[in-house]
Amino acid sequence: MTVTLRYIAWIFANPFYCGYVYSSLLPGELIPGKHPALINDDTFLKANNISKQNAISGVPKNLKVDELPLKVFVRDMFSNSPFTGYQNKKKKLFYYKTRDAGSRINISAKKLNSHFEKLLQSFEYDNSSREKLKTILNQKLSKHFDDNKVDEVVNKKRVTELQNNIDKMEERFVLNEITKEQYDKFSSKYRDELNQLKKETKTYAEMSSNLEKAVEKGLNIAENISELWILSDYYEKQQLQYLVFPEGMLYDKKNDTVRTHRINTLFREIAIQSRVLAETKNDNPFLDCHFGSNVGTTGFEPATTRPPDVCATGLRYVPF
Secondary structure (H helix, E strand, O other): OOOOHHHHHHOOOHHHHEEEOOOOOOOOOOEEOOOOOOHHHHHHHHHHHHHHHHOOOOOOOOOOOOOOOOOOOEEEEEOOEEEEEEEEEEOEEEEEEEEEEEOOOEEHHHHHHHHHHHHOOEEEOOOHHHHHHHHHHHHHHHHHHHOOOOOOOHHHHHHHHHHHHHHHHHHHHHOOOOHHHHHHHHHHHHHHHHHHHHHHHHHHHHHOOHHHHHHHHEEEHHHHHHHHHHHHHHHHHHHHEEEEEOOEEEEEEEOOOEEOOOOOHHHHHHHHHHHHHHHHHHHOOOOOOOOOOOOOOOOOOOOOOOOOOOOOOOOOOOOO
């Protein structure tokens, strides 16, 4: 195996080898670890300087393209490959394409953006029913939080287990018992679960204590959510997308539809209950799309069974 200067710099620039650890909860801070340092501070600083002086370091990349807000957020339904984007400079048109060479999917950015816009329209409601809708949402979501309280003891135990797993992976990596690929794969998995668990605990605590404010804010967003998305800039679009669909979207090329596994509970309920109210006015109530208490405890974005004909075509709910 050929070991390049760049690879050595990457290893020595990692604060872990200098005896430190870092956490996403404390951005910009290094915490002294309990493990022995393999390199001294001087070597660590020099290695970081090498990284900064790398020929490709600092080369600007245009990751923000207003015409391509669904990059990475949308994935191919079958290969799970995330979509990236590009511009056909001759036609002056933008396209999304899958990252993996094996999937080879290209779709007009205008077309896919239009699909997503129509999907957002399914969350919009008649403003004349706003007050009644607000009352229903507060009642049902309050019951949801009561039925799905986070078990702090279980959560703390799982957090400890995950942190121990991460520490063991780092130790095995240092001792050359596993490859870098194995370390990245499994440590990333543990960290993602750990961060999600902490997020869920925090979300439940905040939302249960500020439910009325959350409902009010959700209704303000949902009322004209498709127009809000259209008028937003790239970063605002991304924030709105992940707020409503925390796990992103899947594109089904065969049927030319967008689907999702998970929807923010509040927006899901707005979509359901606004249609219940609309159909009730027409003496044709939806009897099967009331909110259930057996929703998964995943913070404010649980997966749920799909009520019949609640949202736009292609919006798919997955059974728990």
